[in-house]
Structures are given as structure tokens and as C-alpha cells.
Amino acid sequence: xxxxxxxxxxxxxxxxxxxxxxxxxxxxxxxxxxxxxxxxxxxxxxxxxxxxxxxxxxxxxxxxxxxxxxxxxxxxxxxxxxxxxxxxxxxxxxxxxxxxxxxxxxxxxxxxxxxxxxxxxxxxxxxxxxxxxxxxxxxxxxxxxxxxxxxxxxxxxxxxxxxxxxxxxxxxxxxxxxxxxxxxxxxxxxxxxxxxxxxxxxxxxxxxxxxxxxxxxxxxxxxxxxxxxxxxxxxxxxxxxxxxxxxxxxxxxxxxxxxxxxxxxxxxxxxxxxxxxxxxxxxxxxxxxxxxxxxxxxxxxxxxxxxxxxxxxxxxxxxxxxxxxxxxxxxxxxxxxxxxxxxxxxxxxxxxxxxxxxxxxxxxxxxxxxxxxxxxxxxxxxxxxxxxxxxxxxxxxxxxxxxxxxxxxxxxxxxxxxxxxxxxxxxxxxxxxxxxxxxxxxxxxxxxxxxxxxxxxxxxxxxxxxxxxxx
Numbered sequence: 001x002x003x004x005x006x007x008x009x010x011x012x013x014x015x016x017x018x019x020x021x022x023x024x025x026x027x028x029x030x031x032x033x034x035x036x037x038x039x040x041x042x043x044x045x046x047x048x049x050x051x052x053x054x055x056x057x058x059x060x061x062x063x064x065x066x067x068x069x070x071x072x073x074x075x076x077x078x079x080x081x082x083x084x085x086x087x088x089x090x091x092x093x094x095x096x097x098x099x100x101x102x103x104x105x106x107x108x109x110x111x112x113x114x115x116x117x118x119x120x121x122x123x124x125x126x127x128x129x130x131x132x133x134x135x136x137x138x139x140x141x142x143x144x145x146x147x148x149x150x151x152x153x154x155x156x157x158x159x160x161x162x163x164x165x166x167x168x169x170x171x172x173x174x175x176x177x178x179x180x181x182x183x184x185x186x187x188x189x190x191x192x193x194x195x196x197x198x199x200x201x202x203x204x205x206x207x208x209x210x211x212x213x214x215x216x217x218x219x220x221x222x223x224x225x226x227x228x229x230x231x232x233x234x235x236x237x238x239x240x241x242x243x244x245x246x247x248x249x250x251x252x253x254x255x256x257x258x259x260x261x262x263x264x265x266x267x268x269x270x271x272x273x274x275x276x277x278x279x280x281x282x283x284x285x286x287x288x289x290x291x292x293x294x295x296x297x298x299x300x301x302x303x304x305x306x307x308x309x310x311x312x313x314x315x316x317x318x319x320x321x322x323x324x325x326x327x328x329x330x331x332x333x334x335x336x337x338x339x340x341x342x343x344x345x346x347x348x349x350x351x352x353x354x355x356x357x358x359x360x361x362x363x364x365x366x367x368x369x370x371x372x373x374x375x376x377x378x379x380x381x382x383x384x385x386x387x388x389x390x391x392x393x394x395x396x397x398x399x400x401x402x403x404x405x406x407x408x409x410x411x412x413x414x415x416x417x418x419x420x421x422x423x424x425x426x427x428x429x430x431x432x433x434x435x436x437x438x439x440x441x442x443x444x445x446x447x448x449x450x451x452x453x454x455x456x457x458x459x460x461x462x463x464x465x466x467x468x469x470x471x
Contacts, residue, residue, distance in 0.1 A: 024053050024054065024055060024056075024057075024058055024086075024088040026101065027058065027086055027088060027101060027102045028051065028053050028058065030101075030102075030135075031048075031051065031060070031062075031084070031086075032048070034046075035047060035048055035062060037209075038064060044064065044065065044066060044067065045064075045065045045067060046062060046063065046064045046065070047062070047063055048060055048061070048062050048063075049061040049062070049063050049081060051084075055088075056087065056088055057085070057086060057087045057088060058085075058086040058088070059083070059084060059085050059086065060084045061081050061082065061083060061084065061109070062081070062082050062084055063079055063080070063081045063082075064079070064080050064081075064082065065077050065078065065079040065080075066078045066079075066080075080108070080112065081108075081109050081112070082106050082107065082108060082109070083105075083106065083107050083108070083109055084104070084105075084106055085104070085105045085106075086102050086103065086104055086105075087102060087103040088101075088102055089101050089102060089137070090137065092134065098134070098136070099136065099137055100134050100135050100136040100137055101135040101136070101137065101139070102134070102135055103132070103133075103134050104131075104132065104133040104134070104135075105130065105131070105132050106130070106131040106132075106133075107127035107129060107130045107131075108127065108128065108129060113127060113128060116128045119152065120150040120151070120152050121150060121151040121152070121153075122148050122149070122150045123148060123149040123150060123151075124148040124149060124163075126148065127148075128147065128148050128150070129145070129146070129147050129148075130145065130146060131143065131144070131145035132144050132145070138172065139171075139172040140169060140170070140171050140172060141169065141170045142167075142168075142169050143166070143167065143168040143169065143170070143178070144165075144166070144167050144168075145165075145166045146163065146164060146165045146166065147161070147163055147164040148163055149161060149162045149163040150163075155191075156189050156190045156191035156192070157187070157188070157189055157190075158187070158188040158189075158190065159185075159186070159187055159188075160184070160185070160186040160187075160188075161182070161184070161185050161186075162182065162183045162184040162185070163182065163183070164180065164181075164182045165180065165181055165182075166178060166179065166180040166181075167179055167180075168205075170209070173208075173210060174208070174209040174210035175206070175207070175208050175209070175210070176205065176206065176207045176209055176220075177204070177205070177206050178204065178205045178206075179202070179203065179204045179205075180201075180202065180203050180204070180205075181201065181202040181203075182201040182202075183199070183200065183201075184197070184198065184199050184200075185197075185198045185201070186198070192233075193233050194231075194232075194233055195230075195231070195232045195233070196229065196230070196231055197228075197229070197230045197231075197232075198226060198228075198229050199226075199227050199228045199229075199230070200225075200226060200227025200228065201224075201225070201226050201227075202224075202225050203222065203223055203224040203225065204221075204222070204223045205220065205221075205222050206220045206221045206222075207219075207220035208220055211254065211258070213254070213258065213261075213295050213299070214295075214299050215261075215295045215296075215298040215299035215302065216302070217252065217254075217261050217295060217298065218252070219252055219253045219254055220251075220252055221249070221250065221251045221252070222248070222249070222250045223247070223248065223249050223250075224247070224248040225245075225246060225247045225248070226243075226246040226247075227244070227245070228242060228243065228244050228245075229242065229243040229244075229246070230242050231274075240274065240276055241272075241273055241274030241275065241276065241277075241279070242271070242272075242273050243269060243271070243272050243273075244269075244270050244271040244272075244273075245268070245269060245270025245271060246267075246268070246269050246270075247266075247267070247268045247269075248265065248266070248267050249265070249266045250263065250264070250265040250266075251263065251264050251265075254295075255292070256292075258295070259294065259295055259296070260291075260292045260293060260294060260295060260332060261290075261293050261295055261298070262289070262290065262291045262292065262293070263289065263290050264287070264288070264289040264290075264339075265287070265288045265289075266285070266286070266287045266288075267284075267285075267286040267287075268283075268284060268285050268286075269281070269283075269284040270282070270283065272284065278399070280345060280346055281343045281344065281345050282343070282344045282345070283342070283343065283344050284342070284343040285340050285341070285342045285343070286340070286341055287338070287339035287340040287341075288336075288337065288338060288339065289335075289336075289337040289339055290334070290335070290336055290337075291334065291335040291337070292332050292333050292334050292335055293329070293332065293334050294328045294329055294331075294332040294334070296328050297324060297325070297328035297329040297332070300324055300328060301321065301324060304320045304321060304324065308320075318370055318371075319370070322370025322373070323370055325370075326363075326368055326370060326376075330358050330360055330363050330364075330376065330379075331360045331361070331363060331364035332360055333357065333358050333359065333360030333361070334357070334358055334360075335355065335356070335357040335358075336355070336356045336357075337354070337355045337356075338352070338353060338354035338355070339353065340352075340353060341353075345392060345395070347389065347391035347392045347394070347395045348388065348389025348390070348391050348392040349388070349389055349392065350386070350387075350388040350389075350392050351386070351387050351388070352384070352385065352386035352387070353383075353384070353385055353386075354382075354383065354384040354385075355381075355382070355383050356380065356381070356382050357380070357381045357382075358376075358379055358380060358381070359379045359380075359381065360379075362379055363376065363379040366379070374471060377458060377471060378457060378458040380455065381455070381456045382453075382454070382455040382456075383453065383454050383455070384451070384452075384453040384454075385450070385451060385452045385453070386450070386451045387448050387449070387450045387451075388448065388449050389447065389448055390444075390447045390448060390449060393433065393449045394429060394433065397429050397432055397433060398425050398426070398429045401425050401428050401429055401432070402421065402425045405421060405424060405425065405428075406421070409421075433449075436449075440462065440463055440465055441462070441463075442463070443463045450463070451463065452464065
């Protein structure tokens with residue numbers, strides 16, 4: 001027993017005292033790498049105003065700037081200083097007992113905290129914003145951040161936010177997984193009696209930071225969902241409409257030895273109901289995709305933007321961006337896809353698809369000059385098709401015609417009965433639909449209006465019929 005006690009006193013305790021100093025040194029290197037990483041992000045910069053490394057803990061101030069924020073027609077920078085407090089491992093007792101490299105806490109400086117609390121009615125104790133993190137002995141870092149709930153008043157405008165919570169992890173493979181939630185955000189305008197209430201916001205982010213390209217693109221995904229958005233008037237007494245079940249899913253991945261970037265975004269809405277403007281939609285889907293975009297083009301395009309003189313004119317952009325498009329973007333055969341636009345309404349269903357692509361290999365060997373951009377057209381491939389139930393098209397055309405009639409009556413100072421307007425709308429709607437079919441702009445089959453437009457190799461067809469082109 002005495003031998004074990006001797007080992008503990010003369011070996012373990014000195015190690016527990018000595019190791020935090022080494023971990024503090026390694027933690028400082030990690031913090032310096034972190035600031036350099038932020039500094040390399042587009043529109044961000046970061047630097048340490050001060051860093052004081054101690055044996056068992058360290059503290060410092062890091063300044064993070066968001067650059068070129070548009071303000072009143074000019075670009076400005078927003079710089080935020082943050083307090084950084086670190087406790088060195090291997091034994092960590094802050095928040096909870098455990099083992100790791102460090103515990104980290106980040107919050108705004110007292111001056112910024114005091115300012116925020118002077119303009120916001122903050123609900124809760126502690127810093128308005130706070131981030132805590134712990135890196136375990138394997139190098140995985142767990143992150144938790146939050147905003148306290150607050151109310152904001154500015155004249156007739158009020159903003160109510162029920163707080164924000166986020167949790168995430170950065171592994172040794174530098175894969176970031178982060179989730180967030182915010183229960184409610186409401187905006188009121190007391191003067192107009194207008195209110196927007198957003199409820200149940202949640203989301204998740206995944207990014208492979210180790211594969212961050214010089215073009216500031218990394219593989220990953222983003223999901224965002226909103227339970228409901230309610231709009232009302234007269235101080236909330238009159239409901240104007242609701243949007244329910246919004247979801248956004250976006251994915252980005254690299255291909256062809258990490259030389260091309262691809263992305264797909266899917267936006268869905270379960271229900272839209274605005275009776276005041278006669279808008280009721282269900283199951284709205286919007287799927288967009290971009291494929292085979294050259295990372296070399298994106299990187300060089302960003303360089304051109306950042307180095308452009310303030311007085312850059314059309315000739316400058318034609319020379320620099322025009323050549324870049326012809327040399328890097330189009331030869332990669334990029335594609336833009338509207339994979340689906342679909343919705344249902346009380347009248348029926350609407351569905352459409354579209355695509356635009358480039359025959360990159362043929363274009364690259366054609367020797368096209370940026371002085372003659374129309375020469376690109378024979379190498380483009382485009383298609384668009386849409387289909388809608390007859391009542392859907394009739395309702396859409398009718399709303400357009402009704403708006404035009406009412407605007408003209410108002411401009412002429414003429415009043416007429418709703419019955420007369422309805423009769424005129426019905427007659428003109430039928431005339432316009434008959435004209436569309438007669439001119440073969442659309443086809444009418446099985447109680448559906450259909451459109452099929454194709455363009456390839458300089459030739460176009462509309463609903464199967466050749467279409468003369470002005471070029």
C-alpha cells in the first residue's frame with residue numbers, strides 16, 4: 001500500500017502537474033491554426049489581439065471580421081472581438097469531470113455584451129452569446145453554443161426571439177457535424193399591425209473541412225426545416241395566411257479527382273394557404289442541381305473579382321471573365337438542372353423539368369473568341385417540358401387577366417360590377433388558351449396543357465415542330 005502511495009505521490013502527481021503545461025503549448029498552436037483557418041475563409045479574417053498562455057489555463061482575445069458587408073450602397077467590415085478562456089488537460093473539471101486536451105469558452109467582450117444588453121431585452125442569465133467546446137484525448141472536439149432569448153424594439157418594430165441552441169463535433173478527420181434549433185422568431189410592426197411568426201426552426205450542417213478546396217468549396221450537406229410561418233394583420237387578430245412544413249436539403253460533392261464541384265438542392269413545402277390572394281398549394285417540390293462546374297474556374301473567378309479595379313468597365317470583364325469562361329468553365333461540360341418543379345392546388349397538378357448543358361469537348365476545340373459570345377450557342381443543349389391539368393392553367397391565366405383588367409379600370413377611373421369583370425375574365429381566358437393551342441405554343445391532350453421545348457446543335461423544336469431561330 002505504501003509503495004502504491006509512493007508511486008502516486010512521486011510519479012502520478014508530478015505528471016498531472018507537468019502535462020498541463022505541454023497541453024497548453026499544444027493548445028496555443030491549435031488556436032493559432034484556428035485563426036489562420038478562419039482567415040482563409042471567404043469574406044472573413046481573424047487575428048489574435050492577445051494570447052496569454054498559463055500552466056493550467058490560458059486566455060486571449062481573438063478578433064473576427066466579416067468583410068465587405070453591403071451598407072447603404074458601400075462595402076464595410078464588421079469586426080467582433082471575442083473573449084477566449086481555456087483550461088488545459090489532461091484532467092478537465094469545467095462543466096463536467098473528464099479527460100481531454102482542453103476546455104474552451106468563447107463569449108463577447110464586456111463592452112459588446114453591455115451594448116447588446118442595452119438594446120436587447122435579454123431573458124436569462126449569463127453571456128448573450130456563448131460557445132463552449134472540449135477536445136478529448138483522441139482529438140475529437142465537441143461544441144455547444146447558444147444565444148439567450150431576447151426582445152428587440154425599434155420604433156414600431158419589435159422582434160421576439162426565443163433563443164438558439166447548437167451542438168456539434170469536429171473529428172480528427174476534420175469532418176464537422178453541427179445541428180441547431182430555434183423554437184420561435186416573431187416580427188411585429190405595431191404601426192401597420194403586421195406580424196410574421198416563424199416557429200420550429202431546426203437544421204444540420206456536415207462539412208468535410210479536410211477537403212476544403214482553394215475555391216472555398218468543401219463536400220458536405222445542409223438541412224433546414226421550419227414548422228410554420230404565420231402572417232397576420234391587425235395585431236394578430238386577422239390571419240392572412242400560413243406556410244407549413246418547409247424543408248431545404250442541399251448537398252455538395254467533388255468529382256473527377258476533386259477538379260469539379262456538384263450540388264443539389266431540394267426545397268419542399270407541405271402547405272401554402274393565403275385565402276386573401278386565393279393561393280392554396282400543397283406538396284410543393286423544387287429540385288435544382290449543378291453538375292461538373294470547374295473548381296479552377298471558381299477559384300480564378302474569385303481572384304478576378306477580388307482584384308478588379310473600382311472603375312472596371314465592360315471591356316475589363318469581357319477580357320478577364322470572358323476568357324475564363326471559355327477556357328475553364330465551358331470545356332468542363334457543366335450542367336444546370338431543374339430536376340423538378342411540382343405543386344398541387346385545388347384545381348389540379350403542375351409539373352415541369354428543365355436542363356441546360358454544354359458540349360464542352362467540341363466547344364474547347366472550336367477556338368471561340370470572347371469577342372463573339374454568340375458562337376457558343378451551337379454547343380448548348382437545352383430542354384424544357386411542363387404539364388398542367390386544364391383547370392390549373394385556366395386559373396393561372398384567369399388571375400393574370402383579372403389583374404390586368406382591374407389595373408386598367410383603376411387607371412381609367414372606371415368602375416364596374418364584379419359580375420361584369422368575371423364574365424370578361426372568363427371570355428378572355430378561353431380566347432387566350434385557344435390562341436396558345438392554335439399557335440402551337442402548347443399542346444392540349446387528355447385534359448392537360450403540355451409544353452415541350454428542345455434546343456440542340458443550333459436547332460430548336462416546340463412540341464415536336466421546328467422553330468425558326470433569329471441566329
